[in-house]
Amino acid sequence: MAEDSPGRAQEGYRITLKPEPRRIRAELQGETVADSGRVLIMHETRLAPVFYFPREDVRMDLLEKSDRHTHCPFKGNASYWTVGAGDKSAKEAAWSYETPYDESSGVKEYIAFNWKAMDRWLGDDEEIAEQPRDTADAKDNPLIDWLVHDAWNSKLSRDLVARFANAMIAADFPLWRLRLLVRTLNPLLFGLLYGWQRDGGEVSVMEVSHETLHGENYRNSPFARVINGEGGVRRRLEGPDTKLDFPVLEELVNDGATDYIAMPLRFSDGQLNIVTLVSDQPGGFSTEELGQIHEILPTLSRLFESHAVRVSSSTLLRTYLGSDAGQRVMDGLVKRGDGEDIHAAIWMTDLRDSTSLAASRSREDYLSLLNRYFDSVAGAVLENGGEVLKFIGDSVLAIFAIDDPGEKQPEACARALVAAGEASRQIAAVNKENAVEGTPLLNFGIGLHRGDLTYGNIGTTKRLDFTVIGSAVNEVARIESLTKELKRQVLLSSAFSESVPDPLISLGHHSLRGVAGEREIFGLPAA
Numbered sequence: 001m002a003e004d005s006p007g008r009a010q011e012g013y014r015i016t017l018k019p020e021p022r023r024i025r026a027e028l029q030g031e032t033v034a035d036s037g038r039v040l041i042m043h044e045t046r047l048a049p050v051f052y053f054p055r056e057d058v059r060m061d062l063l064e065k066s067d068r069h070t071h072c073p074f075k076g077n078a079s080y081w082t083v084g085a086g087d088k089s090a091k092e093a094a095w096s097y098e099t100p101y102d103e104s105s106g107v108k109e110y111i112a113f114n115w116k117a118m119d120r121w122l123g124d125d126e127e128i129a130e131q132p133r134d135t136a137d138a139k140d141n142p143l144i145d146w147l148v149h150d151a152w153n154s155k156l157s158r159d160l161v162a163r164f165a166n167a168m169i170a171a172d173f174p175l176w177r178l179r180l181l182v183r184t185l186n187p188l189l190f191g192l193l194y195g196w197q198r199d200g201g202e203v204s205v206m207e208v209s210h211e212t213l214h215g216e217n218y219r220n221s222p223f224a225r226v227i228n229g230e231g232g233v234r235r236r237l238e239g240p241d242t243k244l245d246f247p248v249l250e251e252l253v254n255d256g257a258t259d260y261i262a263m264p265l266r267f268s269d270g271q272l273n274i275v276t277l278v279s280d281q282p283g284g285f286s287t288e289e290l291g292q293i294h295e296i297l298p299t300l301s302r303l304f305e306s307h308a309v310r311v312s313s314s315t316l317l318r319t320y321l322g323s324d325a326g327q328r329v330m331d332g333l334v335k336r337g338d339g340e341d342i343h344a345a346i347w348m349t350d351l352r353d354s355t356s357l358a359a360s361r362s363r364e365d366y367l368s369l370l371n372r373y374f375d376s377v378a379g380a381v382l383e384n385g386g387e388v389l390k391f392i393g394d395s396v397l398a399i400f401a402i403d404d405p406g407e408k409q410p411e412a413c414a415r416a417l418v419a420a421g422e423a424s425r426q427i428a429a430v431n432k433e434n435a436v437e438g439t440p441l442l443n444f445g446i447g448l449h450r451g452d453l454t455y456g457n458i459g460t461t462k463r464l465d466f467t468v469i470g471s472a473v474n475e476v477a478r479i480e481s482l483t484k485e486l487k488r489q490v491l492l493s494s495a496f497s498e499s500v501p502d503p504l505i506s507l508g509h510h511s512l513r514g515v516a517g518e519r520e521i522f523g524l525p526a527a
Contacts, residue, residue: 013291022123029086052110069231073290075104077231093117142171174281185312222262259284339456343405345416351394352443376426384419413499445483449476478512
């Protein structure tokens with residue numbers, strides 16, 4: 001084993017590699033998987049000792065390499081094999097550090113086996129009944145004390161990153177910079193990148209888009225290697241033999257960095273995230289310090305995962321239910337019947353001739369056309385403060401909540417009308433592009449109404465929908481359908497027309513299917 005940096009005693013986390021005096025044999029289903037008198041035994045703080053066999057003394061024909069890789073910041077990236085003998089298969093029960101870091105260079109070309117995965121272990125032909133134990137005492141890991149007593153109290157990932165960095169500084173770790181990339185379930189974002197730097201103030205948060213993954217900066221970064229499941233990256237940035245194989249390393253060297261580590265942070269579902277540590281002190285990180293960090297990462301990852309799950313849940317609820325409905329569910333309105341009565345401007349639109357469009361276009365072309373339509377109409381609602389509740393096929397149902405039902409001309413109705421005009425302008429712009437491209441033009445209708453609604457959970461005990469119900473919803477749907485008959489793009493109920501100061505045109509009284517009596521319907525002026 002390579003010695004640690006000068007002045008950095010290894011009183012705490014230790015790793016040693018020594019020759020095992022006995023001849024060791026591992027068996028599976030009666031087959032000898034490995035048998036050698038040149039075995040090395042690795043002792044690592046708080047871990048059971050591990051036997052490493054020279055590759056020449058391993059039955060490689062019984063091993064099948066898998067795609068799995070794990071990372072140790074002082075041993076390197078481990079590759080895994082599934083071991084098969086007879087009718088038994090031990091998944092990923094063998095591993096090897098094929099290109100180990102200097103601290104563990106002695107295990108190059110050696111393979112280790114999961115003790116419990118093998119049926120039988122022998123030393124000098126005598127069965128070894130129990131896995132070897134390491135009785136060496138070790139100084140407490142200061143990060144474990146932090147993890148138990150402080151880390152769990154962080155309410156947000158940003159806070160947890162700051163506390164993690166400060167805990168390392170308090171324990172005299174030579175940390176200069178920390179970055180943490182946590183992937184998200186978000187249609188717009190690949191993940192969130194948290195950044196901390198010594199003497200740099202608060203933790204920064206940067207949104208990382210999905211498009212970033214196609215950029216040259218990402219492809220040429222250690223992040224891409226970690227996300228691809230290839231393990232981690234360790235680069236010492238001092239001395240003449242410094243390996244600067246990533247552009248970020250050159251930048252760090254110019255800034256005075258001495259050591260760089262990128263490690264996978266694995267969530268319970270297998271999702272890979274990334275934590276990077278940079279030192280600017282001579283010698284960089286010691287084996288003891290890396291061991292203490294590595295020791296707490298599995299538990300620390302669960303804390304970050306709990307924060308990420310809440311963020312993803314909130315994002316998904318807002319994406320699929322709408323921002324207001326999603327927040328209500330997050331706040332606890334999850335039972336059937338949970339909800340309230342509200343007053344709102346109700347907005348409904350429907351795409352014309354969608355059946356023929358779907359039949360005449362490829363699936364990809366039709367979906368692209370449909371999404372351009374939704375971007376225009378639903379986008380106009382969101383930009384004007386409305387809540388898109390659902391997409392019903394090619395229809396959009398939205399509301400603009402009115403706080404005071406008695407208000408004659410609420411601002412919400414004005415915003416709904418502005419959204420209708422904006423939707424028309426955006427569709428006109430889309431159609432101008434479609435005409436040039438030879439793509440079918442889009443036609444649609446919008447119905448606007450004002451009324452009382454029940455806003456909440458409906459459905460079965462196992463499948464709920466957070467939406468609005470009430471006679472006003474049925475009425476706005478019938479008004480929207482009338483746009484085809486009256487050949488108008490936007491129609492308004494009398495209740496809605498009374499709520500806006502702009503002059504409107506009466507189009508007479510009309511019967512609406514499922515609605516008692518006739519209703520006066522209004523249209524917008526030609527301008």
